[in-house]
Amino acid sequence: MFTMAERTEKANDKKGEKNMKTPEQETSKQKKLTQLNLKSVPLSVRNSVVSDKLPNKKPRTSSGEMSPNGASEVIDTGELKIIQESLREIKDTMVKKSDIKDIVSAILSELKGEIKEEIISEIKGEIKGEIKQEFETKLEEKAKHFELQSKEIADGLNLDLETLREKFHAQSSEFRRMSQQLKQCLFTAESALKLSNNNQQYSQKNNIKFTNWGEGKTENLREDLIKILRTTVGLDLDPTDILEIHRIPGGAQKGPRPVIAKFRNSETKIKIIRKRQNDQLKKHFHMHDHLTTMNGRLIYDLNKDERIDQAWYFNGKVFALDKKGKRHRFEIFDNFAEKLRARSDT
Structure with a gap:
């Protein structure tokens, strides 16, 4: 049988052994706390040891229990205080239920946050990757489509341009040919007009045009001309010297109508027209080349x-x-x- 003092000492030794931690246990505990990031948990809680075993109850010794010698042992007061302090420390170091709930809540909250962030990050990464891949795919498709359309348009434009170039060359050649023809036509027309004008003027070479010659209802222009030339300038003309004489046909006009006379030859015409400045002759008419x-x-x-x-x-x-x-x-x-x-x- 052990005495009360031996029992108390043995209980304290067991308590000390129970509270003592090996380096492996301390490292494992610290690693777990580091992984869970429980720095916000109170220090007293982190250092506490959770045990699912109930403390061993020490058998009570009745005050009437006798020693082998038959003598009654008296419990020392100091030992009782030590036992009480040990029990108090055990009580203080034990984890409370509320602390366990707080620890679990903190762990769950942190785990939820980490899991949420990881899930969000993974989803964002996957979405970004899918969007980027889809965007690049669509962009590449659009680029290929645009390139194909541009090539088709360019080919069409090149074909149209080549066709227009050929048409332009053909039109230019046609324009040059027509310009040459037009120049030739203009030259021919001018030459024809000049020739026609010269021929007409040559046919009118022996003609004299009389203006301001009074017009009557009944008149003989041939006899009147011979008489006027004889009386004013002293020229004697034979009626055969005047091949034709007539007034220019036309409607109503101011003054008398002009008279055209065609003479037999140029000598007769020149002889008459040289007298056109005669004042007496001007009283009857004015003479001009036809x-x-x-x-x-x-x-x-x-x-x-x-x-x-x-x-x-x-x-x-x-x-x-x-x-x-x-x-x-x-x-x-x-x-x-x-x-x-x-x-x-x-």
């Missing part, structure tokens, strides 16, 4: 030109005198400036 419309327009334009002093007709041709006193011969379609410059250069 010009074609084109030659008449040509003389009119020459007289209006500032570089020309005067213009006239003689023997089927049109002449002009410039301000420098030089005489020039003109035909229809002539460029006055070029004609005058070419003559001045010579």
